[in-house]
Every structure is written in structure tokens, then in C-alpha cells.
Amino acid sequence: MEKFVRLDGLVAPLDRANVDTDQIIPKQFLKSIKRTGFGPNLFDEWRYLDEGFPGQDNSQRPLNDDFVLNLPRYQGASILLTRRNFGCGSSREHAPWALMDFGFRAIIAPSFADIFYNNCFKNGLLPIVLSEDNVEALFKAVVGKEGFRITIDLENQQVIPEEGEPLAFEIDEFRKHCLLNGLDEIGLTMNEADTIRAYEQRRAEQEPWIFQ
Amino acid sequence: MAGKTLYDKLWNAHLVTEREDGSALIYIDRQIIHEVTSPQAFEGLRLAGRQPWRTSASVATIDHNVPTTPFKSAAEIKDETSRIQVQTLQENTKEFGITEFGIGDVRQGIVHVMAPEQGAVVPGMTVVCGDSHTSTNGALACLAHGIGTSEVEHVLATQTLVAKKMKNMRVSVEGDLGPGVTAKDVVLHIIGVIGTAGGTGYALEFAGSAIRSLSMEGRMTVCNMSIEAGARAGMVAVDDVTIDYVKGRPFAPKGADWDKAVEYWRGLVSDNDAVFDEDITIDAADIRPQVSWGTSPEMVISVDANLPDPDAETDDVKRSGMQRAYEYMGLTPGMPVTDIKVDRVFIGSCTNSRIEDLRAAAEVAKGRRKADSVKQVLVVPGSGLVKQQAEKEGLDKIFVEAGFEWREPGCSMCLAMNPDRLEPGEHCASTSNRNFEGRQGNGGRTHLVSPAMAAAAAVAGHFVDIRELEQA
């Protein structure tokens, strides 16, 4: 997993509450054998005017010009600013996969759905909870100024808008540690590689046939 | 100190390290891989720039969505998703240097048939696969259970699994099995007794004289359905039957290793003074040929019985479950099991597609014919090697003469991911393991039975008591 230490990025505002995972990535795209490649179908029903299906050439589809992610000023955004209870609904891990594949590395909202919140950390996507008031202020700032950027300093747990006061956020120590060091569950187990190797050596003496 | 159960011994032997939160890292000796639950795991490795920890620990094959009609290359698979999954497994195993028994390889077959057949699973191993019926392999005194895709990746990368120790349950079946009563009837009966959640949180050990009297194939059938009893893992202790089965198989230890292995394996039994959290004894004489009538494996009764009355059920949740099942299955309480007509018959799946199963079905089919009212009887061997053996014994001819279809190995109508499936409303006598709504095709109605009972139903057009058929 990629490390997450500090991120300076353009912010896209998605002014909706209760965005569920089926809206993030509709179910017809789950048949894939990959966990990448979902980016073009992120928010599919909102981004395009026609109905999406797997294997389509998305570049040929009619875009919904009103949808925020289609606006030229938000191209290249890596931080998503949104409203409460983001990521509710089905537990599909495809939702964080799609957000990351599109280019987002952090999401700021007043609250997140539980499973989605957990799934984000498994995949190196940082969900940040700020108060309703702070989120509201950020919405105003982002919409008010084209090219508005935010810096996220994970080490010091701060969201630093290009104008205004830094905002502190909470995060579980263990999860912070994993993100800062790029450790997913596999990464964590890998920290015990020596123990695993020592175990293998012991076993190989007793049951050599296992290792042939 | 109290003695240890077989599961305790397997757990201890694989414990790499224990963590503060009570979870542990256990070492995985063998990982079996198939096309449906592995693509994202391999991709995860690639994205993170990781290599498999020990490629020789994994063996792969295709089974879940391969057609059971002959095909020579992946390009011939019509369904796009299936084709891509089969091709992706080919590419992944090649890229990472993992052994795959693929298209055209005689060793190709259902994961849980292929692995023991190859000796890729031997006693004392931990065995995982992205498939819940991995418990089948526990028949060889292994700790074997299914895992999810993210865990498949974890095992590939680290050869370990984050796990928590389960509780111990023993189910002893004592006495002699009656005529016509097979391993499938034993396990269906057990599920009927303990329920589909009875084994939740437990590692199940099947014991007792009736279990010991079963062949290795029969023990696999029993362990296979541990998951339908709620338990992720089921197992049987080592005895001569186990050791004779493993001897000489391609992946099995050879020479001096073999002797050393046998000596070690002999210890893979529960100690006499071992304490089980739950200990159940079943009288073998109570077990008659079984037929499931509902939409959960615990909705099962003897072939000579009448369907149960939901109104007699005191538990509200169970009663409404039964009522829903009756509606879905289109059956009426009180009717004799033998009045249930069947439209299709499926003989196959990791529960019952080994040579012994095909022999049992052929014995019934021999000299008889499929009833005209039965639209199709599919016989799907569990692997290319099972198919070869059956053909050597002439079983394929018996089936074809009886009007049954003799197919290529795969999971087939067990889960209907390939073109073999039921039409809405059709009743199927099936030797598979799950009778959930829609499992064998949308609206399909599955009845779980033994291979002999399935063949008998094919001949009669409805369920028949195999014991009476044999006397005829």
C-alpha cells in the first residue's frame, strides 16, 4: 500500500448527503476480475447521460455537463469534499477502489458509513471527519475560488486550507501508523517475516515433505 | 492437563505467533486456487509489487464456470465473464509460477476433488481455498477451510492467515450403517439433527465406528458438508484408510520421507482424555436414506417419511421458514417424499463426484432407463482422472445406455455458473450440497440426495426408497 504522509491537492465539492456505494459504483460493474479500472465508472449514473454497462468505451458516452466532477475547474482533484453519511449501503470494497482509481486520495465529510470507512483504510484512502460547520465553511471556500487547494498533514492531523485556519481532525492511532508507513494487513504481517521464516525452518525439520 | 483434540494439535502445529488481541498468525501449508475468487488477489499482489511467499504451496485449477461439454481452449467458452476468469487464471499462474491444471489436463477438476487425488493434500496440513467447501480436505486429518479474496491475497503474500481459534465439537456416529445408507445420508442426517447453525464457531471432528467404516471418498463427502452444518472446518482422524489413500499419489512424500510422515501422521488423532466443548453421539441405526425437501440443508427427512407439518413447529422463526420453503418448493405438508416428482437429475459436485459415487449411481442405472418424464440426467465427474477411471470401468456406457448424459469435469449444475442449470419451478434430485433458492438456476427446486438415490429418482421419475429398489 502506498504511504500517506502529506497531500496537497485540488478539492472537488460533491454537495450531497447519504451517497451510497451503489451510486459510487453501480452493481453492474462488480463482475470485473480487477480492483483497478473502476475510475471511469465512478458515480456512473451522475456522470453520464446514458446507462453504463461493463466493457463500454466510456470516452464515447454523453457526459452530464452539470455534474461537478465533469466541470473543467475540478479536473485533477485528489480530495473529495462531501456531506454526511458518505458511503452507506452495500459493503462492496469496489467503492474505495473506484474512488482511488479516479484519483482521490482523501475524502472530507461530517460522517461516513461504518464499513465504507473501514474499507478506505484497507486501501490507503484517507477519510477525514470534520464538523458540519467546518465542512460548510470549506464548501463555501472551494466553490468561491477556482483552483482552491487543501493540504492534509496526517502526521499532525491537520487539514490546512490555502486560506483560513488549519483544522484538526481525529484518527485512530493504529490506522494512522498504518497509513503513514503504507502498511496494509499484508504489510503488517510482513513485519513478522522473520518469525514466519523461523517457523518454516522448524517445520521443515519435522515435516520436510510439506516444503517440497 | 487434559489431552488434546485433533484440532488442538493441528492448530498448535501451525501457530506462528499469537497477537495481543487474541488473534493469531497460522501457517498455511497448501493453498488451492480457482478462477472465480482469485483474480483480485493476484491483482492485489501486482499492485503492491509483491511476490508469492512460496509458490510451491499453491496449486490451481479451473472448475466453477467451465463448460461440461468438451472444449479445447478458453476462446470456446461463450459466457464472457467465465471466459475472462479462466484466461485470467492461466495468465496469473504463469506470471507467478504456480502449478495449474488447466484446460485439457487430465488432472483438471473440482478443487476439492483434484487436491486429495493428487496427494496435494496430506494429513497434518493446513489447507485453504477461496471456496467454503474446502472443509472436504479435512477428511485427511487436515485443518481445511474456506477464505475470502482478501485472505487469498494474504496467504499468497505471507503464507499465513490471521485467525482465531475455534471451539471443539465432536460428532460420533456409532454402529453399523444400514443397507442403502451412504456417507451423504450420514451427513444430511447429522445436519438434520444439529441444524445449519449447529456447528457455527466450531471445528467439527467426525468420529465413531460408522465414520471409520467409510472409505476416504465417503469421509470427504461428510467433511464437505461441515459448512452446511455451520462449521467452517470438519475433519476425521488418521487411520489405515487415510494412509492407504495417500500412498503413491503424485505429491505425496516418498522414500524415507514417507516412513517419517506415516509415523508423524499416526499421532493425528484426538487423545482419549481430550475434552470437547460439544460432544454429540448419533446411532447409525437411526439413519435412513435422506432427501432434502426445503430450501435449507437442515430441511431434510428420510425417504420413507411424509413431509413435516409447519403447524407442529413451536419455534416461530422456524415455522415461517418452513412455510416459505413450502411455497418456494411447491410442495404440501404431509405428502410422502416418494410422491415428489423430479424433472432433472444432477450427479456431481465436490460432495459426490468421486469414483465411488459414480459406481454407486451406475449400479442403480445398470440395465434400467431414465423415466420419460425426466428431462435430463447429468453425470459430471469431479476430475479428468475420475472420468478416465470411470470410462475404464465402463460406467460411462452404463449411464449413456440409461439415457443419462456423460459430461466433462467441473462444478456444473452445483451452482449453475456455467450453462448447466434448472428452469424455474423444476425439481432436481441433486448430489450437491446446497438447496438454497435459485442455487441451481433461477426458481429451481433442489433436493439433496446420495448418488444412488439420485440415479433411482432418474429411473422412477420420482423419489424412491433405494432399499426397496435394490430388492426388486
Ligand code: SF4
Ligand atoms: S462443486 Fe459446488 S460446492 Fe463444490 S466447489 Fe464447485 S461450486 Fe463449490
